[in-house]
Amino acid sequence: MPTDTHRAIEAVWRIEAARLIAGLTRLVRDIGVAEELAQDALVAALEQWPVTGVPDNPGAWLMTTAKRRAIDQIRRAETYKRKVAEVGRELTESSPDIGTLVAEDDGIGDDLLRLVFVACHPVLSTEARAALTLRLLGGLTTDEIARAFLVPEPTVAQRIVRAKKTLAGAQVPFEVPQGEELAARLASVLEVVYLIFNEGYSATAGDDWMRPELCQDAMRLGRILARLAPREPEVHGLVALMEIQASRSAARTGPGGEPILLAEQNRARWDRWLIRHGLAALERAESLAGDAPGPYVLQAAIAGCHARARRFEDTDWVRIAALYERLAAATPSPVVELNRAMALAMA
Amino acid sequence: MRFMVITKATANSEAGVMPKTEDFETMGKFIEELVDAGVLLAAEGIGPSSTGTRIYFDGEKKTVVDGPFAETKELIGGFYLVEMKSMQECVEWFKRCPIQQVSGEPTNIEIRRLWSGEDFGEEFTAEQREAVAKREEKADAAYRSA
Numbered sequence: 001m002p003t004d005t006h007r008a009i010e011a012v013w014r015i016e017a018a019r020l021i022a023g024l025t026r027l028v029r030d031i032g033v034a035e036e037l038a039q040d041a042l043v044a045a046l047e048q049w050p051v052t053g054v055p056d057n058p059g060a061w062l063m064t065t066a067k068r069r070a071i072d073q074i075r076r077a078e079t080y081k082r083k084v085a086e087v088g089r090e091l092t093e094s095s096p097d098i099g100t101l102v103a104e105d106d107g108i109g110d111d112l113l114r115l116v117f118v119a120c121h122p123v124l125s126t127e128a129r130a131a132l133t134l135r136l137l138g139g140l141t142t143d144e145i146a147r148a149f150l151v152p153e154p155t156v157a158q159r160i161v162r163a164k165k166t167l168a169g170a171q172v173p174f175e176v177p178q179g180e181e182l183a184a185r186l187a188s189v190l191e192v193v194y195l196i197f198n199e200g201y202s203a204t205a206g207d208d209w210m211r212p213e214l215c216q217d218a219m220r221l222g223r224i225l226a227r228l229a230p231r232e233p234e235v236h237g238l239v240a241l242m243e244i245q246a247s248r249s250a251a252r253t254g255p256g257g258e259p260i261l262l263a264e265q266n267r268a269r270w271d272r273w274l275i276r277h278g279l280a281a282l283e284r285a286e287s288l289a290g291d292a293p294g295p296y297v298l299q300a301a302i303a304g305c306h307a308r309a310r311r312f313e314d315t316d317w318v319r320i321a322a323l324y325e326r327l328a329a330a331t332p333s334p335v336v337e338l339n340r341a342m343a344l345a346m347a
Numbered sequence: 348m349r350f351m352v353i354t355k356a357t358a359n360s361e362a363g364v365m366p367k368t369e370d371f372e373t374m375g376k377f378i379e380e381l382v383d384a385g386v387l388l389a390a391e392g393i394g395p396s397s398t399g400t401r402i403y404f405d406g407e408k409k410t411v412v413d414g415p416f417a418e419t420k421e422l423i424g425g426f427y428l429v430e431m432k433s434m435q436e437c438v439e440w441f442k443r444c445p446i447q448q449v450s451g452e453p454t455n456i457e458i459r460r461l462w463s464g465e466d467f468g469e470e471f472t473a474e475q476r477e478a479v480a481k482r483e484e485k486a487d488a489a490y491r492s493a
Binding site for chain 1: 349383436477
């Protein structure tokens with residue numbers, strides 16, 4: 001089998017997995033089933049594309065293939081239900097109307113956002129949320145997730161299976177939460193994205209390349225979220241925070257992988273593009289947040305103070321101390337207090 | 348990994364024929380997808396070579412030659428800057444670029460990896476990197492205050 005096609009399929013999967021699973025979930029209302037259907041389509045691609053070549057519109061091909069299987073499943077279920085009904089048993093479950101479901105094809109963005117909220121539902125543990133999010137939205141394999149989180153593959157596989165069961169059992173609806181619930185649920189999503197980022201950020205030089213790549217996955221997830229929920233200051237705040245932190249990646253460790261403190265870092269090695277983009281995201285976040293910046297916006301603002309300082313001596317410690325004070329009020333913690341005290345000492 | 352994706356000039360673009368409204372729509376949709384996926388850094392179109400100028404260097408001699416230039420297919424028509432996990436991912440993304448639909452003729456897209464400071468090796472000293480960073484920051488600041 002030509003490895004070129006295999007690599008192409010892997011890349012296509014990375015690009016399409018989230019949209020595919022999101023679209024299918026709307027059809028079958030169960031992310032577990034949706035993911036299986038998507039996987040089946042991937043297997044079909046692995047069988048056929050090496051012979052036929054990668055189709056012009058691989059995303060549409062995968063979606064059509066998966067939908068065909070979904071419809072078969074629904075039909076089978078329908079036939080079963082009809083038979084059951086014929087013997088006089090009452091059916092309470094509603095069944096989706098195949099005609100209208102197949103016709104719907106827009107609103108992919110909404111589906112993606114719904115998928116994010118389901119994958120990061122608070123009914124799941126944070127590890128389960130992270131694994132599910134990377135699997136469903138990042139297009140990562142269980143093996144890649146396992147390597148990235150330094151756990152055995154069966155553990156991740158089991159985590160994902162259990163998470164899907166939990167979601168099905170809790171009958172978590174495929175929808176974007178509204179009103180008061182939104183803030184809490186959004187916090188749960190952002191927590192997962194930041195956890196993924198930090199897992200990658202804490203990786204050291206000797207680690208598998210999968211680990212540092214988590215930072216990129218998290219930043220992409222963050223940017224996708226920012227496009228899906230453009231009015232949410234905390235989303236932009238998180239994007240800014242991740243990008244500004246990631247801008248220091250190359251300067252954070254020495255040749256032997258030893259950590260280098262902020263004060264000693266060679267700032268020439270900071271990534272200017274990430275700083276530029278991060279500061280722009282921060283500006284957006286701050287203008288949306290107005291007088292009430294949340295914890296991510298505040299942390300991003302602190303990171304921004306460091307990013308703006310050409311030399312360590314130029315750091316605006318007065319502003320940093322003030323930001324820590326606000327952060328302490330928003331999310332009291334001994335670490336924040338300690339940082340505030342240090343900033344005050346430097347000011 | 349960052350890539351520069353170069354689109355080539357066409358007979359139309361060189362003749363200064365502007366894309367049609369629906370072409371902007373088609374290309375806009377593709378660019379939108381790149382933004383939605385969080386991979387796009389920049390996307391720009393470039394004027395025909397008749398609006399361009401070349402400076403030839405040969406020893407002490409510098410010759411300025413105004414466009415247009417021949418060899419249309421080798422000329423640049425526009426570029427994208429993107430952040431991708433791999434060349435393969437970049438290739439899969441840009442196979443979807445509706446460039447031919449817009450250019451109306453066979454063309455090609457060239458993908459090149461951007462070098463980072465690390466790629467330049469030891470000749471590029473720490474002091475020089477420092478100087479580059481300082482310059483970039485000055486340019487950023489000037490841009491912001493402009």
